[in-house]
Amino acid sequence: MNKEASAVETHELFDYINDPLNAQQVKEVLGDTLIQEPEERALPDNRQQLILDRIFNHQSLPAKKFKHRVPGWVKLAAAILLFVLPGIYFLKNNNPKLAALSAINKPKQIDVQPGGNKAILTLGDGSKIVLDSAQNGLLAHQGNTKIVKSANGHINYDQTAKGNTTAIYNTMTTPRGGKYDLQLSDGTKVWLNASSSITYPIAFSGTERRVTITGEAYFEVAKNKEMPFKINVNGQEEVQVLGTHFNIMAYSDEAAVKTTLLEGSVKIVKDKLTSMLKPGQQAQLTTDGKLSVTDDADINAVMAWKNGQTLFVNEDIKTIMRQISRWYDIDVEYQGEMPTRLFTGGISRESNLSILLKVLELNKIHFKMAGKKLIVTP
Template structure:
């Protein structure tokens, strides 16, 4: 296997490999599983720098499209300014000792707190499946797959009232609203909504990030209010990232149409477009080159980075692993590209950064990142 690997890599690096052989090499390194055969660490170390160089050259010349990489347990991402390159790692190396404290920090999961209109607080993580509450003719249910549903049982008894669902750091959750709209909440987010929508509109308030699949209703527009803007739709799929610690509020449209309104501007998005609003600003702009897969990767249980700097990466890590991040020493402004499963333990994630001379230590809930 090792000799075959060397020959195949030589052909690939010399540009003599067939399309099938090139695909083998790229799949081999980008999606290699623990149980698959692979060249040993020494062989990989010998060839990886040449491979980065080839990927870098090809990326510049557009000969080879930028590859999306899927990280897995016990795999390593080799991070450089142009991206991540996944390789199998020798677990007996000194890196393991450096990252051992991180093994105790597990990824987030389905966690949320539901506050009902009467002030009742329900820990959805510990609540049993089935009926949670009956609010004047509307039954609140926890489904078997770990989501919240609202069922109208008696229209004559329905009255107004506000519910709030909140996901802590390290949590995410799905809620199906009374009108049939489905909402996925990312970590450290909250959604405030009436358990019975008004006759003229369906208004909710979002803090943090959520993905919406809005049930169509031409007579009642669905509105999402966030800091500095309101998004109005009749029925469509879109994502809003409105974290207060981010520089931009981003609204990304996947299908249908949405209207985004700020105090000084208004625009309508088409599928594949994204509106941008500076935090604290009031003027909307449009990004027509948005990678929609990246914007909703979190909903598909993946971290996705595309030329993101370390602090941008770490804000996502902080929310999902419920940790505070501090920086020490010189942190280079290198960019990261790639994808990592959100099911990975924090120790696996930080093998990425260790290989790029970023060292991490954790004490309690504080993660300290030391640069070069």
């Protein structure tokens, strides 16, 4: 319905529509006129367009069907990605068929609320502001810069007059189970994932704009050819940009720092190693100092956290659990030998932990909770 589906996503939709197992469900929504026998389904391209036209013009669909029940594939078409509330689609062992799970909303003993907007702002004088409980409006006035919390919870740095205030640095830190976003004084927008931080001057001057991050952050850098934007990552890697959109994932418990470019260009610098990225590419700097570039980064997976989703694409259970631990603010313990198979799937980030665990349990992974510790068994 957003008309943003990629070719792969459109193919998944029609795979679902054309699957004989879903014929009755599809017929209820599309009616008889667009449903064909299996041997005919590969024929007309115009049939696909007719179906898409009917989806886009949803008022032409049977009113009762939409009033009482929206089938999963229609929700998939509307949402574009694999995320539907409260439905979840999960691909088991890289199976390309989407499986709608119907039992996920049942009450469960293990339940933890998802994370939300939580962060602490440390000012240049060392004082701290708990942002999730701070009132909207002016938070502080440092040098020539006002720090304002807007009605939608964003933090903005407004420089009221020219002046050299770059010696004043602030740090925004998100805990486990937290996220936050801010706009720097130059107009650059930054989104922080859970367990992350960014340190930055309250106003930029001189020949460059420089910040430091830990954890994961997404940047939309304001263009300024006279002042390149530079990011120190964990005190090791440097990312140099002029104006661009990109994501950096640099958690200390991950095997590599991953910088993924969505728009523009960035230069990765590590000692004598350098790499210039193009949109769609991802640079990976491993813990042993090796730098490599992937040409076909999964942008949907990279940007899922910022877009309110939890998404795993060909990930093992321990990688999944690290992400869960950060967002739900829990510890994880493993008992027994974990399976080596890979999982792909997704869920809204607003969902309780029990819903996500139900998906994994259907894939023969088991859990029990002891306080804030999640015990995982095969």
